[in-house]
Amino acid sequence: MPQLNGGGGDELGANDELISFKDEGEQEEKISENVSAERDLDDVKSSLVNERMDVVRRPQPRADLESYEKAREYFTEALRRQQDGGFFKSPHYPGYPFLMIPDLTNPYLSSGALSPSARTYLQMKWPLLDVPGTAVLRDSRSPTPGQLSNKVPVVQHAHMHPLTPLITYSNEHFSPGTPPAHLSPEILDPKTGIPRTPHPSELSPYYPLSPGAMGQIPHPLGWLVPQQGQPMYPITAGGFRHPYPALAMNASMSSLVSSHFSPHIVPHHHHGLHQTGIPHPAIVSAAIKQEPNGELSPAANTKSPVSTKKEEDKKPHIKKPLNAFMLYMKEMRAKVVAECTLKESAAINQILGRRWHSLSREEQAKYYELARKERQLHSQLYPGWSARDNYGKRKKRKRDNKTDSTPEDFSARNKKPCVQYLPQEKMIDSPASSHGSMLDSPATPSAALASPAAPAPTHSEQAQPLSLTTKPDRHHHFPLLSKPSSSSSSSSSSASSSSYQPTSASGRQSTPPLLSRPLPLASLHASLLSPPSPFHQAALHSHHALFQSQPLSLVTKSAD
DNA sequence: ATACCTTTGAAGTTC
DNA sequence: GAACTTCAAAGGTAT
Numbered sequence: 001m002p003q004l005n006g007g008g009g010d011e012l013g014a015n016d017e018l019i020s021f022k023d024e025g026e027q028e029e030k031i032s033e034n035v036s037a038e039r040d041l042d043d044v045k046s047s048l049v050n051e052r053m054d055v056v057r058r059p060q061p062r063a064d065l066e067s068y069e070k071a072r073e074y075f076t077e078a079l080r081r082q083q084d085g086g087f088f089k090s091p092h093y094p095g096y097p098f099l100m101i102p103d104l105t106n107p108y109l110s111s112g113a114l115s116p117s118a119r120t121y122l123q124m125k126w127p128l129l130d131v132p133g134t135a136v137l138r139d140s141r142s143p144t145p146g147q148l149s150n151k152v153p154v155v156q157h158a159h160m161h162p163l164t165p166l167i168t169y170s171n172e173h174f175s176p177g178t179p180p181a182h183l184s185p186e187i188l189d190p191k192t193g194i195p196r197t198p199h200p201s202e203l204s205p206y207y208p209l210s211p212g213a214m215g216q217i218p219h220p221l222g223w224l225v226p227q228q229g230q231p232m233y234p235i236t237a238g239g240f241r242h243p244y245p246a247l248a249m250n251a252s253m254s255s256l257v258s259s260h261f262s263p264h265i266v267p268h269h270h271h272g273l274h275q276t277g278i279p280h281p282a283i284v285s286a287a288i289k290q291e292p293n294g295e296l297s298p299a300a301n302t303k304s305p306v307s308t309k310k311e312e313d314k315k316p317h318i319k320k321p322l323n324a325f326m327l328y329m330k331e332m333r334a335k336v337v338a339e340c341t342l343k344e345s346a347a348i349n350q351i352l353g354r355r356w357h358s359l360s361r362e363e364q365a366k367y368y369e370l371a372r373k374e375r376q377l378h379s380q381l382y383p384g385w386s387a388r389d390n391y392g393k394r395k396k397r398k399r400d401n402k403t404d405s406t407p408e409d410f411s412a413r414n415k416k417p418c419v420q421y422l423p424q425e426k427m428i429d430s431p432a433s434s435h436g437s438m439l440d441s442p443a444t445p446s447a448a449l450a451s452p453a454a455p456a457p458t459h460s461e462q463a464q465p466l467s468l469t470t471k472p473d474r475h476h477h478f479p480l481l482s483k484p485s486s487s488s489s490s491s492s493s494s495a496s497s498s499s500y501q502p503t504s505a506s507g508r509q510s511t512p513p514l515l516s517r518p519l520p521l522a523s524l525h526a527s528l529l530s531p532p533s534p535f536h537q538a539a540l541h542s543h544h545a546l547f548q549s550q551p552l553s554l555v556t557k558s559a560d
Numbered sequence: 561a562t563a564c565c566t567t568t569g570a571a572g573t574t575c
Numbered sequence: 576g577a578a579c580t581t582c583a584a585a586g587g588t589a590t
Binding site: 320321322323324325326328329344345346347348349350351352353354356357368371375386387388391 | 564565566567568569570571572573
Binding site: 345346 | 582583584585586588
């Protein structure tokens with residue numbers, strides 16, 4: 001079980017890291033094949049660097065600074081704390097259950113105020129920690145909704161548990177403009193905008209309960225209870241068992257959770273509610289997303305086409321549970337964004353992707369475990385839900401080619417050139433102690449950890465140019481435990497060499513199955529040659545497939 | 561206004 | 576069972 005101060009934290013905050021990001025961006029820009037582009041890139045880089053430095057060096061501003069500045073300040077402070085080994089020493093997820101903390105970044109709670117949430121969260125999160133309460137309060141109260149922009153969460157996350165945001169399936173509902181909930185007994189219904197009085201069940205869990213008291217309440221989801229065997233969630237057996245309290249707490253749903261909720265509070269529609277009557281963050285208003293083609297879900301009844309379609313439209317969109325990487329992204333995005341000036345999600349994601357690979361096995365294992373639990377919760381909440389239900393709900397990507405995309409086409413398709421991967425980042429990213437990892441099995445992290453065979457993935461990646469352009473071929477990934485426990489079989493073993501996971505062998509969505517990132521073939525082969533651990537075998541297998549399927553691209557790319 | 565981009569992983573579909 | 580597709584988050588960018 002991960003401990004609070006556990007290890008390897010991927011401490012971000014380091015200035016070096018920032019630099020690496022910058023470089024990355026630079027490289028990304030370099031993608032352009034022409035020199036002029038590089039020049040532009042340099043310019044951009046310079047500006048980015050300067051900006052970055054500003055952020056890093058900027059003296060701690062005071063309250064009178066602009067919201068943006070404040071945001072940064074907070075973030076900086078958070079980073080400092082992390083580095084100081086304080087509160088956020090490292091992102092551990094001992095308490096996956098934290099995700100269940102009601103109201104945490106609750107997208108439905110228009111109160112928007114992070115304050116109560118944050119406070120509650122902190123209190124619950126580390127009930128045993130000897131954390132200065134003032135500090136907690138100070139952090140949580142700070143940015144008022146008005147001060148924060150919609151992107152506030154980014155900053156706020158820095159103060160919250162890294163995973164807190166993970167649970168919020170739909171942040172889009174977050175309303176920064178409303179007053180902090182803790183300032184008023186009233187809670188605005190996110191949908192109706194009508195103020196309502198929070199039900200005791202909504203508040204009691206957090207506010208009234210002292211950290212110590214909370215531990216006395218057995219958590220219904222024992223498996224979620226984390227560290228030190230201390231139940232952190234004040235969820236009573238008879239009461240609120242929702243695995244996603246955050247959701248349940250949301251204005252409209254919280255009342256539903258209670259047996260004596262006020263009818264007027266209940267949304268006129270039941271969409272978004274689990275059969276248990278408990279809402280889930282994954283539920284998105286049907287209005288937001290609806291099936292273009294009117295596809296019916298299995299649950300659809302047999303009504304006339306018209307009515308059915310209507311029903312369909314009203315049906316809540318239950319989002320897929322986040323996978324390990326998504327969880328990681330949610331957590332780290334804020335940091336990356338704060339550390340560098342990059343704003344494009346695509347670029348950020350590239351960085352995150354690399355960082356993900358640079359994570360130690362243990363670290364990744366945490367996310368896999370979280371993801372596994374997320375899936376479990378999700379399945380419990382929506383037994384009948386299938387990923388297929390969401391198919392077609394999103395506009396179809398314009399996927400070009402694929403069919404016609406031959407290796408030759410590949411180059412043409414790529415608008416962006418490959419970026420050289422900077423070793424620096426890797427080194428910085430991965431804890432010194434960590435040999436990079438890769439994967440492990442979420443289900444059995446320990447097993448993965450045990451595997452000595454794993455060559456430092458980081459090395460290979462560091463040495464190898466990474467193409468930001470296309471997706472790294474997943475084939476190179478070692479088997480992960482993607483299907484953790486439950487399902488599969490895969491037990492995966494750990495990964496050894498780089499972060500390659502063969503699990504889903506298939507190529508990624510629209511991108512051609514080409515290797516954008518020149519594979520660390522040498523290292524890969526080396527690793528494969530070594531001990532024939534299951535992991536290696538799997539890797540080998542995947543690679544064979546890879547080579548078979550796209551030999552050409554591989555060669556060409558690597559040559560680069 | 562909305563799709564795209566970009567990442568990895570999970571799960572679905574297709575063959 | 577391999578290969579492929581879709582979606583999950585996110586937010587700037589492009590259309």
